[in-house]
Amino acid sequence: MSWRAILTLVLLAGAVLSGLALWSQRHPEHSTEAAAGRPDYVLHDFELISLDENGRESFTLRAPRLARDPDQKTLDIATPLFLIPTQPGSTSDAWQIRSATGWVSADGSELRLRGKVAATSDGRNGPVTTMATDQLNVFPKAKRAESATLVTIRRPGSILRGRGLEVSLATKQYSFKSEVQTRYVPTRR
């Protein structure tokens, strides 16, 4: 066999090997993503009660679907209903908050609610208050919520709207950073 034939065979083998290598790597990101994207457990139509470090209820969550990310240990929830209780002896209201989607951090200290967010206080310690926005980050242990987008707050006799909300669910102290509009409608006359 002449050296020319040998050379041809070697080149042919090289081409085949590199083609095989390329073919096996064709969707590297899919293969890893499929593993990463896959929750390690999924719940349907559940109620979850999250307790703080003292064993007290931090919040209760009800939803039709929850999926847990095994790496981040975070929860992704469809149409969640969060129930944030008042603390014993405190003068704060209990709140219930709904949204299109929810995300819960690994330690349960932060809830990110997105899409048609509606929060309502139960009015046990003051006028019933509702909040409507597209995004709300809630910190149940700190009894605090914030939003960077426009929020509308309604109370009997007034509508308050603004951007950059920070509110304490415990003391009902709030502030807006910009674009503030308030309308008071006389309730008695």
Next chain:
Amino acid sequence: RSSDRNQPMDIDAGATSGTLDDRQPTVLSGGVTIKQGTLHIEAGQATVSTRGGDPVRAVLTGGPVRLRQQMDDGTQMNAVANKVDYDLTTEIVVFTDTVRIQQPRGSLSGERVVYNMRTGQVNSGGEGNGRVKMRIVPRNAGTTPAPGGG
């Protein structure tokens, strides 16, 4: 106008803070505009107190504060001061610090003026509040005699 009190009150501001109940007044800053019927106020900052969800008092500063409102007799009242304390239930307004009030019937300036928006009654000056300058325009001042004294 007295009917202003039954109209919605609209407030625009740059920023605000307060409580979602009546326990604390609402503090507004960053340029504040208050409108209620014919009442129109512009100020740097404002503190609005509420009772049962209704605004009962507005204290405005900075700017100066500019307030205008139509009286029940249809005349317009314009006021400028560095501080305005408006009791929305009695409709008595206390203007302080470089006060100037302008109305068709005359003008008034001083350091402290108490104005009853319902009756149009004015109290100004008093102990330690400096002097008051008032100009009353004769009722027919506006009509200039026709040429030839006709």
